[in-house]
Amino acid sequence: MTYPFLFKPIIIDSILMFDGGFYNNFPWDVMVEDFDPDFIIGSKCSNNSLQPDSEDIISQIENMLMVETDYSIPEDLGILIDVKFQDVAIMDFHKLDQIAEVGYNTAQKYIKAIKEKVPRLVTPKELSEKRMGFRINTLPLRFRDIEFVGDGLDQKEEEFIRRTIKNNRPGISDHEQIKRGFYRVVATGLVNTMYPQAVINPDSTFNLHLRVTKKAPVQLSIGGNISSSSLNQGYIGLQYKQFAANPWRINGDFNLGRYYSGLNIGYRQDVGINPLWFYEANFTVHRFDYFGGSQTEFFANRIPSNIQESEVFTTISAGTPVNIEKNMLAKFSLYIGKNFYEYYQDDNFTTYDTPDRTRFSYISPTARILRNTTNYKQYPTEGIVQELSARYTHFRENHIPGSTSLSRTEESNNSHNTISVKAYFKQYFNLANFLTLGVSADLTLSNRTYLGDYTSTLLYMPAFQPNPHSKTLLLSQYKAPSYLGVSLSPIIKISNSLFVHFQASYFQPHKKLEQTPEGLPQFGKRFPLGSFMGNFAFVWQSPVGPISLSTAYYDKEEVKWYPQFNIGFQIYKPKALAN
DSSP states (O other): OOOTTTSOOEEETTEEEOOGGGTOSSOHHHHHHHHOOSOEEEEEOOOSOOOOOTTOHHHHHHHHHOOOOOOOOOTTTEEEEEOOOSSOOTTOGGGHHHHHHHHHHHHHTTHHHHHHHOOOOOOHHHHHHHHHHHHHTSOOOEEEEEEEESSSSOHHHHHHHHHHHTTTOOSOEEHHHHHHHHHHHHHTTOEEEEEEEEEEOTTSOEEEEEEEEEOOSEEEEEEEEEESSSOOEEEEEEEEEEOSSSOEEEEEEEEEESSEEEEEEEEEEEEOSSSOEEEEEEEEEEEEETTTTOSOTTOSSOOOOOEEEEEEEEEEEEEEEEETTTTEEEEEEEEEEEEEEEEOSSSOOOTTOOOEEEEEEEEEEEEEEEEEOOSOSSSOOSOEEEEEEEEEEEEEEEEEOOTTOSOOOOEEEEEEEEEEEEEEEEEEEEEETTEEEEEEEEEEEEOOOOOSSHHHHHHHSOBOOOSGGGGGSOOGGGBOSSEEEEEEEEEEESSSSEEEEEEEEEEEESEEEEEOTTSOEEEEEESOOOEEEEEEEEEEEETTEEEEEEEEEETTSSSOEEEEEEEEOOOOOOOTTOO
């Protein structure tokens, strides 16, 4: 299936091979010439090209390339099953069940005519025995070696592919092992195409012949988000990949917006095959500006938003797959950095006022087990996400009150030691062809305690953020040192890329963070009444990213409703000490 402009052609014996459907979409005459069959049963599931749609580039290409096809099987040679489809285009792979049902129902109408022309009947038992006899005589796919066709790779690159596919094991490899290794090579993002061919050896084993082409080493990414609110953002990223015996890559990216700005530089190298593991280092500088990116300008009664949160940190990590088939990864990281909080205690400040400042430096080792098989980065409709993490943090805090502070107590070199554990689960279940249900749970346990004042403590607390918009606000009613958050997300599928997302979430804190009249933090009683959160989004997963018309609801916040229109991704680099 090598449709021009959509699927790459295959090279066989140095010849570029395209889909034969363009030349002869129903080659019954070739079957008669080459195989001389007793009887032909043909299924006509396509028509000769119709008048192309002026707005549909695929139909225009199909019309230009496809020649007229002869569907007329002579009656003495066989029978033609004429299948009629409605609203099925050449790329409608998501309509597989509908296509199969139409084909089956149509074929049933021809069974009587086929039996009249083919009187010989075979029982299911005889057919099963015949098939089993064929399978017994079929050689098992046992591979001895891997050979490379063409000169697209150097010796070290061939070595990496060979070691990865064979899992660094000498001797004979079975088909399942070769298949898993093949997909591992594809997943590296280093190869552009990789065509396999099994070639038999004199001892009845096979060699795997591979024709491989490499991807360009430099990749430029440009994106961002266009929003009806203050969440407009630009993104640019640059990555260089070095294909070698132990491949490595270096990348840098930059975000710029009123709410979020950030710079990240990273390096990663894959080392070893059995076991497969990698190490990486990242340097991140970013800022969350709740004042510049305020989404509540039109509300008189609103929470103070004159808060800026900045981080500078380095992350050193090593990881290895726990289960390759289930896409499960174990990752061990060390975070070293500094956090900067600047804020005023109310909105009535002048240029003569000075902000409160809380700064702390930290070191935080973290262990995680991660799994993510969702189909989209934002507003997914299928897949599963699992995370289990444990973190220890040691940090020293310095707090300097500003001119609008209620408390005049300065904190210097306060030492804190905290432990946190997080268990997160999300899965999407298909209830019908048009309906999916997402279920998620977020359990966070920690002994995080007070910082210099209420605002800095609130910024430091773990947050429940189940939808994209909730990550853009400082929501005081959805933060706590320990909590349980659960969500239900019914999704109505209008088409393969058009969805209506609903989400209802409940947040239950262990203890709620409160503010004293002096501006200091304190915890209230255990297990207070929790908070609800809702989100509605009409989403089109377009070729340039999600386009969404949404509204979020927070039942205990001063501003409850946030309607928005967004084109692009609302994705930000994770905070170093998030949860």
